[in-house]
Amino acid sequence: MANEPRSYREVIAEAVRALRPQARIVAAEPEELESLVEELRPHVVVGNRVSPAVRSRVPAWVELYPGYGTESFSCVGEEHTTYDDIQLPDLLSIIDQTRRLAQRS
Amino acid sequence: MGEAKTLHGKIEITEGQVEEQTANILLVEDHASFRQALAFMFEREPEFSVIAQAGSVSEARVAKNGVDVAVVDLGLPDGDGIELVEEFSSSEPRIATLVLSASLEPARFASAVEAGAAGVLHKSASIGEIVDAVRRLRNGQALLSPNEMIQMLRTVSRKRQEEMDARQAIEKLTRREKEVLQALATGMDSKEIAENLHITVETERTHMVNILNKLGVHSRLQALVFAVRHGVIEIR
Numbered sequence: 407m408a409n410e411p412r413s414y415r416e417v418i419a420e421a422v423r424a425l426r427p428q429a430r431i432v433a434a435e436p437e438e439l440e441s442l443v444e445e446l447r448p449h450v451v452v453g454n455r456v457s458p459a460v461r462s463r464v465p466a467w468v469e470l471y472p473g474y475g476t477e478s479f480s481c482v483g484e485e486h487t488t489y490d491d492i493q494l495p496d497l498l499s500i501i502d503q504t505r506r507l508a509q510r511s
Numbered sequence: 512m513g514e515a516k517t518l519h520g521k522i523e524i525t526e527g528q529v530e531e532q533t534a535n536i537l538l539v540e541d542h543a544s545f546r547q548a549l550a551f552m553f554e555r556e557p558e559f560s561v562i563a564q565a566g567s568v569s570e571a572r573v574a575k576n577g578v579d580v581a582v583v584d585l586g587l588p589d590g591d592g593i594e595l596v597e598e599f600s601s602s603e604p605r606i607a608t609l610v611l612s613a614s615l616e617p618a619r620f621a622s623a624v625e626a627g628a629a630g631v632l633h634k635s636a637s638i639g640e641i642v643d644a645v646r647r648l649r650n651g652q653a654l655l656s657p658n659e660m661i662q663m664l665r666t667v668s669r670k671r672q673e674e675m676d677a678r679q680a681i682e683k684l685t686r687r688e689k690e691v692l693q694a695l696a697t698g699m700d701s702k703e704i705a706e707n708l709h710i711t712v713e714t715e716r717t718h719m720v721n722i723l724n725k726l727g728v729h730s731r732l733q734a735l736v737f738a739v740r741h742g743v744i745e746i747r
C-alpha cells in the first residue's frame with residue numbers, strides 16, 4: 407500500500423491486516439513503490455496512481471482516490487473495474503480475488 | 512459515598528475511583544473505504560464505540576444523538592464540514608469535534624477552531640496520532656494549547672481582514688479596468704489589449720496604473736494573480 411495521505415494508508419493497511427491475517431501488508435511511501443515492487447513482487451498494489459511499469463509487474467492494482475476525488479479504479483488479472491465510491495469490502499474482495507488467481511496459476 | 516457524576520468519557524463512582532466509559536464516536540468522511548477502516552480500528556479499542564458513520568453533512572446532522580466525539584472531514588460532497596463543527600458547537604456542546612482534513616490551508620484549520628473544533632489534525636497524521644487525539648478529547652483534555660488557539664484565531668482574523676480589503680479594492684475597479692484585466696488574462700500585451708479594446712496604448716497604460724494602485728500591487732503579474740484569486744476574472 408503506497409497511497410496518500412498517510413492516515414488512509416495506515417488505517418486501511420491496519421484494517422486489512424486484521425481482516426485478512428493471511429495476507430502480508432506492507433505500507434510504504436509512494437516514492438518507494440517501484441523499487442519495492444521490484445524487491446517484494448507483491449500480488450496487489452494500492453496507490454493513488456499506479457504507473458504502467460508497476461502495472462506490468464503485478465497481478466492486481468488499485469488506484470485509490472486518484473486526484474483525491476471519490477472515484478477509484480482497479481484491475482485484477484484482466485478485469486478492470488471503476489468504483490464511484492469504493493468500500494472497504496471492495497478492497498478485501500480485490501485481495502481475495504487476487505489470492506484465488508494466484509492459487510490457480 | 513461520594514455522588515456519582517459523568518465526566519467526558521468517564522464516570523466518577525466515588526472519590527478517587529474512576530470507571531472508564533465507552534466514548535461514542537461519529538465519523539464524518541466521504542471516502543467510504545477510509546471511514547470504514549477507521550471505524551473498524553476504533554471498534555477494536557474497548558474504550559471507543561463508533562455509533563454512526565456519515566458521508567455527508569446531511570447524514571451527519573441526523574446521526575449526532577448520543578455522540579461524545581465527532582471526527583469530521585472538511586471537504587464533504589454537500590457542504591463544508593466547518594458548518595457541522597459550528598452546529599455541533601452551538602446546539603450539541605457535549606460533542607467534542609476533531610477535524611481531520613487534507614486541507615493544506617492553515618486558515619481552514621483556524622476557521623474550524625473558531626467554529627468550535629476542539630482539535631484539528633491533517634490527514635498525514637498517523638493512526639496513533641488520530642487515536643490519541645480522540646482519546647484525549649474523550650477524557651476532556653485540550654488538544655490545542657492556549658497559545659495555539661490564539662495563533663489560530665489571529666490567522667482567521669487576518670484572513671478575514673485580507674478578504675475585506677480585497678473586496679473593497681475590487682469594488683473600486685471600473686468596468687473598463689476589469690476588461691483590461693480580462694484581456695491581460697488571455698496573454699495579451701499592452702498593444703494587443705489596446706487594439707482589442709479599441710483604445711490607445713497610452714490609455715491602456717493609464718488603466719493599468721490605476722488597476723495597480725487600486726489593488727495595491729506592483730506588477731501586471733501580481734494584478735493578474737490577485738484578479739484570478741478573488742474571482743474578478745476567469746482564466747479560460
